[in-house]
Amino acid sequence: MSVKSNSKTEQRAKQSGKTKISLGQKISDTLKRRILNWEYPPNTLLVEEELSEEFGVSRSPVREALQMLESAGLAERRKNRSFVVKQVRFEEVRDIYEFREAIELYVIERLCVLEQRQAGLKALKVQWLDIQKSHEAGVDPEPAKAALLDQDFHEGLAELLGNKVILNALRSLSERLLFFRTIDFQRDGRIGETCREHLEIIDAIEKGNIEMARRCLLENIDGGLQNVQYGLQVALMRSHS
Known part of the structure; x- marks a missing residue:
């Protein structure tokens, strides 16, 4: 017996017409999983250039993904505009x-x-x-x-x-x-x-x-x-x- 997906979060996304997930969202989801699994401990530097090379994309969707992580409280921006995994207090x-x-x-x-x-x-x-x-x-x-x-x-x-x-x-x-x-x-x-x-x-x-x-x-x-x-x-x- 399996649990059917009935997430209102997913339903709201469908109702708002978001049938396509952006590259930035896909990258953000991957980085979130890594943070949740502690593959990226607090204070891990998230480098745009390295992530762009890893995912085979330009810096624009990577920058979008990092901003999503910042909004979610999972990353923070440093003065030099770089991002690090946020220290959990x-x-x-x-x-x-x-x-x-x-x-x-x-x-x-x-x-x-x-x-x-x-x-x-x-x-x-x-x-x-x-x-x-x-x-x-x-x-x-x-x-x-x-x-x-x-x-x-x-x-x-x-x-x-x-x-x-x-x-x-x-x-x-x-x-x-x-x-x-x-x-x-x-x-x-x-x-x-x-x-x-x-x-x-x-x-x-x-x-x-x-x-x-x-x-x-x-x-x-x-x-x-x-x-x-x-x-x-x-x-x-x-x-x-």
Whole structure:
């Protein structure tokens, strides 16, 4: 049994007419994978000329790719206009997760008292029951795909609230969080935990139980943060060995 692709991120890209991926995007995706796999440790110099030669392209798409990495918080520009892989500071990661918690706690508290929440919750529930069945059958999505599915779940809850300002604020965090979400899902057993936690969150909202919903959401987000912290520590030790 396989998990079907149902990423709202992918759907939004198709709806906006982005059927062709630019060279810059393809290069950016490759460099992102290398950063996620710690092939490029923090402070690794990303040289336009070398990357242009490697990918067999001009400097223009490479420059575009590096700017994408900068926007995603994965690279930073130096004064001489060169780029390096950004040094990950756990304090910054924690701050992002705390901001995310503040937004999402408000979302689920409001959903618990909204009568029109049931239809949207049913769709999310069906999706995560399917993912759970696949997990129990021994088939899990790759970490990068699991990260997108997790992103879509949390954005989906905010979408049900109907507050565009809150939804846009959460989406603005998504690109920065995707790097850390992928690290989270690199831990064995995480997809099974996430299925249970997501379904418990939905169950609590369906019952209108605010305290239970808060507790389940915090377990889900805080557990992810702990996985990220451990993953970063292991990766850093590996990169210096």
